[in-house]
Amino acid sequence: MIEEPYRWVEAIANRREYIETQLAAGSPIAAVGYRDGILFVTLGRARQKIFEIYDRIAMGAIGHPGDIERLRMAAIELASTEGFTRSAADVSLRRLAHYSLSPVMKSAFEQVYGAPYLARLLFAEIGSSPKEDLFLRVDYDGAIAADGLKAQPRQRFAVLSGTRQSAELMEKFLQKAHVTDAALPDAINIALDAWSVGRMAMGENASKELPEPAAVRKHRNEQLASAGVEAAVLERDTKSAMRYRILADEELRSSLQH
Amino acid sequence: MDKPPLALDPNFSGASEDFPAILRRKSLLQSAPEPNATAGNRTFIPTESTTILAFKFAGGVLVAGDRRATAGNTVVYDRADKVLEIDRHSIMAIAGVPATAWEMARVLEHSFQYFRRTQLQEMSVDGKVRALSKLLRDNFGFVMQGVGVVVPIFATYDGNSKPEARLYFYDAMGAQFEVTDYAATGSGSPAVRGILYYENNWGDKKLQELNEDEAAAIALRSLDTAAEADTSTGGVDRGGKIFPLIKIVSRDGITTLPEEKIAAIFKQRVA
Numbered sequence: 001m002i003e004e005p006y007r008w009v010e011a012i013a014n015r016r017e018y019i020e021t022q023l024a025a026g027s028p029i030a031a032v033g034y035r036d037g038i039l040f041v042t043l044g045r046a047r048q049k050i051f052e053i054y055d056r057i058a059m060g061a062i063g064h065p066g067d068i069e070r071l072r073m074a075a076i077e078l079a080s081t082e083g084f085t086r087s088a089a090d091v092s093l094r095r096l097a098h099y100s101l102s103p104v105m106k107s108a109f110e111q112v113y114g115a116p117y118l119a120r121l122l123f124a125e126i127g128s129s130p131k132e133d134l135f136l137r138v139d140y141d142g143a144i145a146a147d148g149l150k151a152q153p154r155q156r157f158a159v160l161s162g163t164r165q166s167a168e169l170m171e172k173f174l175q176k177a178h179v180t181d182a183a184l185p186d187a188i189n190i191a192l193d194a195w196s197v198g199r200m201a202m203g204e205n206a207s208k209e210l211p212e213p214a215a216v217r218k219h220r221n222e223q224l225a226s227a228g229v230e231a232a233v234l235e236r237d238t239k240s241a242m243r244y245r246i247l248a249d250e251e252l253r254s255s256l257q258h
Numbered sequence: 259m260d261k262p263p264l265a266l267d268p269n270f271s272g273a274s275e276d277f278p279a280i281l282r283r284k285s286l287l288q289s290a291p292e293p294n295a296t297a298g299n300r301t302f303i304p305t306e307s308t309t310i311l312a313f314k315f316a317g318g319v320l321v322a323g324d325r326r327a328t329a330g331n332t333v334v335y336d337r338a339d340k341v342l343e344i345d346r347h348s349i350m351a352i353a354g355v356p357a358t359a360w361e362m363a364r365v366l367e368h369s370f371q372y373f374r375r376t377q378l379q380e381m382s383v384d385g386k387v388r389a390l391s392k393l394l395r396d397n398f399g400f401v402m403q404g405v406g407v408v409v410p411i412f413a414t415y416d417g418n419s420k421p422e423a424r425l426y427f428y429d430a431m432g433a434q435f436e437v438t439d440y441a442a443t444g445s446g447s448p449a450v451r452g453i454l455y456y457e458n459n460w461g462d463k464k465l466q467e468l469n470e471d472e473a474a475a476i477a478l479r480s481l482d483t484a485a486e487a488d489t490s491t492g493g494v495d496r497g498g499k500i501f502p503l504i505k506i507v508s509r510d511g512i513t514t515l516p517e518e519k520i521a522a523i524f525k526q527r528v529a
Contacts, residue, residue: 048378051375051378052374052375053375054375069265070265070266071265071266072376073263073265073376074263074265074266076372076375076376077263077264077265077280077372078263080277080280080368080371080372080375081280081281081284081286083368084277084281084286084364084365084368085286104266108268114268115268240346242371
């Protein structure tokens with residue numbers, strides 16, 4: 001049946017619908033630039049979702065843990081061997097995503113007899129100045145979006161969520177709330193609010209409009225009581241070549257504004 | 259990419275490879291030839307033309323090395339860096355063939371990082387010590403051909419272990435020996451071992467009780483003594499103001515003693 005072009009298109013459409021359903025419950029991840037680097041934040045109950053890939057590259061992911069793990073291992077291996085044979089400065093997120101991950105995910109998605117990757121990835125690479133920071137999203141079909149869902153002037157944040165509506169509202173929220181040179185505690189609060197906006201926009205009866213700030217804070221505080229915060233930063237100016245640092249729970253909780 | 263990562267093979271599952279194995283799969287790391295029967299008959303003369311030393315003192319572990327690199331009777335370089343930082347709490351000091359040693363340090367550094375990133379936890383001290391041991395063992399074919407002997411010292415600090423400061427030396431085949439107080443390897447090491455043994459037993463203080471300045475002074479005196487009789491050890495070049503490299507690993511990480519400080523200690527306590 002797949003020999004016929006129409007059937008193939010139909011099979012791909014079914015597959016897309018299936019994957020979207022599988023990803024729909026994924027807890028959002030917000031990555032925001034702040035004064036000293038880039039911050040990744042999400043809330044979760046069990047699995048780790050934010051990872052170090054290389055000296056200047058971090059990744060957030062939603063999807064099936066097995067698929068995320070495969071892609072994560074592949075990304076680390078590619079970055080590490082590149083950094084070993086050349087130098088850490090020659091490891092490029094752009095090349096990693098465009099040349100290595102995207103083609104692999106695309107062909108897995110389109111080969112309808114094989115299994116696709118049930119994963120959606122958000123990468124950030126910290127440059128020597130904010131201008132050189134890079135945010136990239138790689139979707140299960142290999143599609144790459146840089147700097148947000150829609151084509152627009154460069155913005156220093158990016159989001160990842162289970163549904164398109166959720167991601168769009170998070171971006172809309174961050175376009176207003178995000179401050180490029182915020183201190184880390186402020187950035188943590190903005191990112192957590194963005195997470196709440198994304199979370200509230202999920203589910204069938206969710207509103208398509210941005211919620212009121214008070215409602216966002218209320219939702220956030222309820223969630224914080226029952227779920228763990230996971231956060232990590234890529235720091236611009238550290239003595240070490242490794243810029244990735246996991247934020248400890250105390251550091252996070254002490255920055256919360258009520 | 260000519261060879262895709264194994265993790266992307268749909269049939270792949272199971273434990274991950276270690277980093278050297280990945281490098282070999284991608285032909286980025288040369289495998290040493292198997293030591294064969296004829297090579298076994300050849301007289302094996304290890305030449306590690308240098309002096310490196312390390313000992314525990316009150317502030318952690320001090321690791322020092324002279325700066326001279328030689329080829330046969332010729333001094334080829336007088337600012338060689340033989341004390342290398344592998345990660346935030348580990349130092350490898352090298353005696354032996356520089357090309358192999360630096361490559362080994364690079365592989366080791368990337369191995370620890372690769373492990374931390376993939377396994378989401380630091381490699382244990384035992385794991386790190388074994389990783390270096392395995393690299394040496396894998397390199398032994400080159401050693402038997404006479405082209406790649408490396409005899410390192412490995413110093414690390416682990417707040418969760420007892421004792422917290424750990425110090426190891428290795429032989430060329432990869433056997434590791436943990437020491438309680440001090441280690442020295444290289445052609446100038448017999449003199450250094452004599453000094454450190456003497457200081458530890460009959461000196462004013464035991465090595466482990468020395469403060470940073472006292473420890474640095476003993477390291478400088480040791481290297482100067484080694485250079486006195488060993489042509490391959492640079493010691494302190496008084497004319498060129500080239501001083502040995504001294505690094506300290508402690509709970510807070512690794513610090514490199516600034517050259518001005520070493521010069522001051524040298525002037526005050528050694529010269």
